[in-house]
Amino acid sequence: MAEKKLVEQIxxxxxxxxxxxxxxxxxxxxIDYSSVKGCMIIRPYGYAIWENIQRLLDARFKxxxxxxxxxxxxxxxxxxxxxxxxxxxxAPEVAWVTHGGSERLTERLCVRPTSETLFCEHYANIIRSYxxxxxxxxxxxxxxxxxxxxRPFLRSREFLWQEGHTMHATAEEAEAETLQMLNxxxxxxxxxxxxxxxxxxxxxxxxxxxxxxTYTVEALMHDGKALQGGTSHNFGDGFARAFDxxxxxxxxxxxxxxxxxxxxxxxxxxxxxxxxxxxxxxVLPPAVAPIQxxxxxxxxxxxxxxxxxxxxxxxxxxxxxxxxxxxxxxPGWKFAEYEMKGVPLRVEIGPRDLANNSCVIVRRxxxxxLFVSLDDVEKTVTEQMEALTLALYEKxxxxxxxxxxxxxxxxxxxxxxxxxxxxxxxxxxGELECELALKEKADVTSRCMPFDAEPVGDKxxxxxxxxxxxxxxGKAY
RNA sequence: CGGGGUGUGGCACAGCUUGGUAGUGCGCUUGGUUCGGGACCAAGAGGCCGCAGGUUCAAGUCCUGUCACUCCGACCA
Numbered sequence: 001m002a003e004k005k006l007v008e009q010i011x012x013x014x015x016x017x018x019x020x021x022x023x024x025x026x027x028x029x030x031i032d033y034s035s036v037k038g039c040m041i042i043r044p045y046g047y048a049i050w051e052n053i054q055r056l057l058d059a060r061f062k063x064x065x066x067x068x069x070x071x072x073x074x075x076x077x078x079x080x081x082x083x084x085x086x087x088x089x090x091a092p093e094v095a096w097v098t099h100g101g102s103e104r105l106t107e108r109l110c111v112r113p114t115s116e117t118l119f120c121e122h123y124a125n126i127i128r129s130y131x132x133x134x135x136x137x138x139x140x141x142x143x144x145x146x147x148x149x150x151r152p153f154l155r156s157r158e159f160l161w162q163e164g165h166t167m168h169a170t171a172e173e174a175e176a177e178t179l180q181m182l183n184x185x186x187x188x189x190x191x192x193x194x195x196x197x198x199x200x201x202x203x204x205x206x207x208x209x210x211x212x213x214t215y216t217v218e219a220l221m222h223d224g225k226a227l228q229g230g231t232s233h234n235f236g237d238g239f240a241r242a243f244d245x246x247x248x249x250x251x252x253x254x255x256x257x258x259x260x261x262x263x264x265x266x267x268x269x270x271x272x273x274x275x276x277x278x279x280x281x282x283v284l285p286p287a288v289a290p291i292q293x294x295x296x297x298x299x300x301x302x303x304x305x306x307x308x309x310x311x312x313x314x315x316x317x318x319x320x321x322x323x324x325x326x327x328x329x330x331p332g333w334k335f336a337e338y339e340m341k342g343v344p345l346r347v348e349i350g351p352r353d354l355a356n357n358s359c360v361i362v363r364r365x366x367x368x369x370l371f372v373s374l375d376d377v378e379k380t381v382t383e384q385m386e387a388l389t390l391a392l393y394e395k396x397x398x399x400x401x402x403x404x405x406x407x408x409x410x411x412x413x414x415x416x417x418x419x420x421x422x423x424x425x426x427x428x429x430g431e432l433e434c435e436l437a438l439k440e441k442a443d444v445t446s447r448c449m450p451f452d453a454e455p456v457g458d459k460x461x462x463x464x465x466x467x468x469x470x471x472x473x474g475k476a477y
Numbered sequence: 478c479g480g481g482g483u484g485u486g487g488c489a490c491a492g493c494u495u496g497g498u499a500g501u502g503c504g505c506u507u508g509g510u511u512c513g514g515g516a517c518c519a520a521g522a523g524g525c526c527g528c529a530g531g532u533u534c535a536a537g538u539c540c541u542g543u544c545a546c547u548c549c550g551a552c553c554a
Contacts, residue, residue: 037546089553093552148553149548208554263554264554301511330514331513333512335513336515360513477553
């Protein structure tokens, strides 16, 4: 019932959805607004989610042979300027350091909006031979982009992310790396976060500044807008030529390296909120939930209740991240609070349970009460967490299916864009002109050209000329 | 950068039209009764009304200026 109300709200008014979102972000204790404009303070609970994301992704990066490094946060202007497309793409939103102490710097320093140039300079220094390749580096850091309008997690002037930067001997190897990392992201989204994603390529207009090809995993939010969850770029040898990154190959000739980069940011957290959240607040997939199980003692002043709660915590701690809330708030208060914070499972234990050797487990997503015996409570908790992730995935998939439309004519597309929110599948000729025209006429942008898409026609939905590819169009954050 | 809106205890606001003792709700403190879906009672603490001028016997309220924040139009993980 609560969900229905939400869906009505968000389809009727964007503003309500925005309010719902910012409410959750604050009430679930994820962030505070900072007095530094356009920046956010990530509170311990919000940061713990990010730490879990880091841990899970990092394990996948290590498993695919990547190493973590750290680069400076300042980029000399001359370095940034080396690759023309890149600097033009980022120039409007970089912050500059002009003074050191009271002295004006002879060369301005840019606060990194991304670190391609720094990695390139470093790679130019350390790569000499084919034996040095591939170089598979990743960096966890924050970057700064001077955005005009901001929203917590989705767009802030400083945000946390991870950026992988790799160098390869051949174009084929670089392409394989780009796709491998895209799949790493997709796997993380779908298995750990319960978020179904589209895997595909970005159009030239939407691709990263300086990239040869940009791949994306796109997730669809509650309100039918698309969120780019992760990106993976193949740079070809463009930067390598600009930065003179060459290696001596087996055949004793100098060759340019082929480069990739890929990243995900704290925006993911915004995506989780907007994919799984409901009217009662956040719903966290167990994999990233700081608290996976909260134990709420009922009538905790009564003999034995708190002790039973602590004993249960000690048992469950072996299979989950558990917290007992023994504060003197009323149980109803606690229920609401942990629902707001998205804790996947709530375990209630009170005098009645003590008598029955049982407890009550309530799942956050459907709020169904399970009366379970304490004998195999560990097993039940593990099962329910797995079931919860699966249920989140199913629900989000259903939402995506219901919000995916197909258009074969321009009028049809304009009509759908005006009335519905979601993906519109339509054929495209590949011309920028048509892409701009659709933005102008229907206010949609190309989100993704999925890898495994079935064509829905043979003519461009906009100009009617022979179509090259199927595009998922939509509105983005 | 163009158009609108708002500045009043920690938070959300009312009061301004028609000047006359600074208000409400939430939160906070203390004590008590409660506790299986956001409990209740009582007593408290906390505000140069964004800032600077002006009009007036008197300004949160009227006038002028100024600063800050915020929403909508072009770019972005």
